[in-house]
Amino acid sequence: MNYLAKIREQKPLIHNITNIVVANFSANGLLALGASPAMANAPEEAAEMASHADALVLNIGTCTEDQVKAMLIAGMAANEKGIPVILDPVAIGATKFRTDAVMQILTELDITVIRGNIGEIAFLGETDARMKGADALMDKVEPEIAVYAAKKYNSIVTATGKTDIITDGSNYTLCNNGSSMLPNITGTGCLLTAVVGAFCSVTEDYYEASIQAVSSYGVAAQLASEKSNGPGSFLSIFMDELYRLTEAAVQQSAKLHEYNCKGVGSNDR
């Protein structure tokens, strides 16, 4: 099933409670993809806005007490309505305030997908892996960290790095698309989280939606990096590529490999 086409046809409303650094970039990225962004942070309107939405994206990048409150209110409305809720635990572990905010969200809400970099996912999983430090992890592929977190929080986990890992706790998929230019631009992880929200809004197969989101995003990034001279031109061309992305291009370039968590099988996709 081609979820990209469904996004463009249905133009799902994605309610984002996100940080001041990436609000513009996330909205533009969602529009380029074909979705409709709604950016609204006030607790007073959080429930009502979420109730109109097809997915809710929570990003703690520059969160305040009021914003966490809005996230909890919106999240409850989203859970009640049954729409997917995607969480981006930006820089969790960097401060107690961030860690507490994420833990409160994970305790009080049903989170459909957690999307973070592998360091953030390791922190969340509280595995021994976190002791290695986030930077040490970034270039390694350690699916067990993501699988552990997925089981612990009963969520799909999407851990990005040089190789991206998507898991529902039973199976995991590795994705080798993307571009080395992505980490040179702020919010490329945050936008992916929003894009995962858009893909999840048009299906109930959230694992498959997350895989398609990650590979589509990665293919668009590859196409953009071939044409760019640095992060400024990349950013501009990446928006064009998200807008022009075709299912055929994704099919042709996606590098996905799926594994069974018990190690009893694997297959190319």
Added chain:
Amino acid sequence: MNYLAKIREQKPLIHNITNIVVANFSANGLLALGASPAMANAPEEAAEMASHADALVLNIGTCTEDQVKAMLIAGMAANEKGIPVILDPVAIGATKFRTDAVMQILTELDITVIRGNIGEIAFLGETDARMKGADALMDKVEPEIAVYAAKKYNSIVTATGKTDIITDGSNYTLCNNGSSMLPNITGTGCLLTAVVGAFCSVTEDYYEASIQAVSSYGVAAQLASEKSNGPGSFLSIFMDELYRLTEAAVQQSAKLHEYNCKGVGSNDR
């Protein structure tokens, strides 16, 4: 009278109380046009900042209680000074919080121009038209909706859509410039609102200023869309085109037609 030249000559200070999504884009768009943006949201400085300004732009896109407070304080200072106040009722009707904020602003302040999409203007007008839903309206030209709102709030109303409508309640002008790329970029409506503020700051003929703002903006968008490959490159080139826009280019490409609200006459411009 050529207001674009006056903006570039006078570099009017436009005080914006606006949302976190478009603050950067609005400031850059105003600078590209030739105006001087001042972005300041704190209630503590709202009156003083507005008192330095040549126009005040209020945008409720991500408003909070504090920001609405700042808007009312700044608005009163602006009304006292006699500078134009432009209101953008972003997504009014989506939540009670937004609707209440706009209504309080319209009740307590004299608003010079209301700039919204046709769905927002229909909601404001509380005409039967709103029952059709915003999306249904977007491709239609229903000047009576804008005229009704203009009379109700005693403001110039600028309702944008496939065709833009500018009215003072006695006459209305239809503008057929713009680009289909504009809705693919967040804040292109919000920036137009700020641009209307810049045009209104150099004259007291706010109806004429609004017409020139809409047509100039639309011509710049047309020029940009001819050179772009998608929303990313469009955004970049659109800033260049606003910066390079000449009165001659606007004159040559503007598609304006003016009507008398009583239906007793119309003329091309």
Added chain:
Amino acid sequence: MNYLAKIREQKPLIHNITNIVVANFSANGLLALGASPAMANAPEEAAEMASHADALVLNIGTCTEDQVKAMLIAGMAANEKGIPVILDPVAIGATKFRTDAVMQILTELDITVIRGNIGEIAFLGETDARMKGADALMDKVEPEIAVYAAKKYNSIVTATGKTDIITDGSNYTLCNNGSSMLPNITGTGCLLTAVVGAFCSVTEDYYEASIQAVSSYGVAAQLASEKSNGPGSFLSIFMDELYRLTEAAVQQSAKLHEYNCKGVGSNDR
């Protein structure tokens, strides 16, 4: 000593408490340069975030009471740790709220570098020069204003305008790089402040670091303006040029001249 190479090697973490207009642009500019931005405004996490950082950048562009509180908390943690603290007094003098915020920061914290335009620095210095008005100052080179402020606040002062002035109160350096396109883009001064933070984070010679920051930034801007058609394309290309900037290019194009404040000598660099 080549600080640009050190930034790229060490990827220093620059904690920014900054305004909603430039948060994205500042983060992207720091990434393009090779540094690691952390944007975090909440008082609850200010001390902890600053304690991880290699430099702290305080920018009052859209400050609120809570943000000033966060700046003071983060600043104290930064002073305790001994990392450089850079202050950008955006539009000081425009409102009492801004002036008070800056004065409180300067009273309670040790500020390593103050980076502002020459009008802001004149206001800070409370010299007679401020009476001339900021605009009147912008095209003039009045090093005594900057030197006076540097002595008064016991900080390095970097005053930007057509010619940039960097002074430690004993010597001053004039820099004639940059581009006339910079004032057409919002936040180009704010980003320079963050870039000064990045250069200061890899040395304890803050005067030299500020000189290298200003000249490197100016050379990147020159290179970008040669290739751009307006502020939109400039912005995109400027990010590319910051990313691709080499020490050789800076050496070749930097226009620096150093003077002794007592007028007893000067030399090209």
